[in-house]
Amino acid sequence: xxxxxxxxxxxxxxxxxxxxxxxxxxxxxxxxxxxxxxxxxxxxxxxxxxxxxxxxxxxxxxxxxxxxxxxxxxxxxxxxxxxxxxxxxxxxxxxxxxxxxxxxxxxxxxxxxxx
Amino acid sequence: xxxxxxxxxxxxxxxxxxxxxxxxxxxxxxxxxxxxxxxxxxxxxxxxxxxxxxxxxxxxxxxxxxxxxxxxxxxxxxxxxxxxxxxxxxxxxxxxxxxxxxxxxxxxx
Numbered sequence: 001x002x003x004x005x006x007x008x009x010x011x012x013x014x015x016x017x018x019x020x021x022x023x024x025x026x027x028x029x030x031x032x033x034x035x036x037x038x039x040x041x042x043x044x045x046x047x048x049x050x051x052x053x054x055x056x057x058x059x060x061x062x063x064x065x066x067x068x069x070x071x072x073x074x075x076x077x078x079x080x081x082x083x084x085x086x087x088x089x090x091x092x093x094x095x096x097x098x099x100x101x102x103x104x105x106x107x108x109x110x111x112x113x114x115x
Numbered sequence: 116x117x118x119x120x121x122x123x124x125x126x127x128x129x130x131x132x133x134x135x136x137x138x139x140x141x142x143x144x145x146x147x148x149x150x151x152x153x154x155x156x157x158x159x160x161x162x163x164x165x166x167x168x169x170x171x172x173x174x175x176x177x178x179x180x181x182x183x184x185x186x187x188x189x190x191x192x193x194x195x196x197x198x199x200x201x202x203x204x205x206x207x208x209x210x211x212x213x214x215x216x217x218x219x220x221x222x223x224x
Contacts, residue, residue: 042119042202042214043158058211090157102210103148106157 003027004107006091012113013081021076021110023091031096032074033058033104034066036087043090049074050096081114088112117141119215121203126221127193135188135201135218143208147179147186150202152217158202161188190220198222 004025013019025032030051035043045058049068063085065077074093078085088111092104118140127133139147146165150158164170164179164186176189188201200217207213 040216042216043204043212044214045211048211096210102146102206103160103163104212106159108157 004091004093004105006089006107006110008110009108010111010113012115013078015081015083015114017081019078019081019112021078021089021091021112023074023076023107024072025074025091025093025105025107026072027093027095027105028071029093029095029105030071031094031102032068033092033094034064034074034076035090035092036060036085037090037109038087046076046089081112083114086112086114117205117207117213119203119205119213121201121215121218123216124219124221126223127190129193129195129222129224131193132189132191133193133220135190135203135220137186137188137203137215139184139186139203139205139213139215141205141207141213144181145206145208145210147177148204148206148212149177149186149188150204152200152202154199161201193222195222195224 007022033048034046047066049055052071091107094102094104121137149161152158162177169178174191179186202217203215204212
């Protein structure tokens with residue numbers, strides 16, 4: 001693994017189904033993030049984790065949950081998908097130990113369609 | 116509220132110079148980022164400014180004025196591969212990034 005990987009690349013999901021988007025990084029970054037990107041809108045933060053074992057809510061957390069059992073993995077779960085969750089989902093990570101420079105590295109994204 | 120404004124779309128000619136502006140309003144400020152995003156791909160980091168002034172990195176430069184809540188990204192000697200969206204993002208007092216919607220840059224031969 002080099003950087004951040006996400007799975008699946010794309011998915012079509014029936015409304016009401018449960019879905020987990022996977023994210024793994026091998027850079028030993030403390031912080032990880034989940035964003036959604038919709039046409040005409042900026043990236044919006046769903047949830048974040050500053051370190052393993054802790055998580056926090058971002059701008060649009062409703063309908064999503066996350067866990068951070070270890071440094072490398074940060075899965076995002078949609079408990080009961082709805083069509084408004086159709087979006088491109090990006091996972092990102094950063095070295096939060098450096099407060100002066102917190103460049104985020106992004107995974108390739110997951111394109112999710114909820115019908 | 117927190118807000119980032121940047122133009123939706125710009126068009127420029129190959130070999131020319133283009134300036135993409137960004138204004139921001141955030142609760143606290145810890146720096147301004149520019150990212151490039153090609154269609155269907157992930158954003159990639161271009162620049163970071165935390166102090167006033169110009170940061171130059173090859174063909175790309177980024178400027179920040181903290182007192183005006185203003186930044187710009189300057190791209191010189193434009194190439195066709197520079198066709199992409201350019202995302203402006205400000206780091207707020209909680210060290211969370213607030214993102215603009217992005218500026219789609221179209222390069223014409």
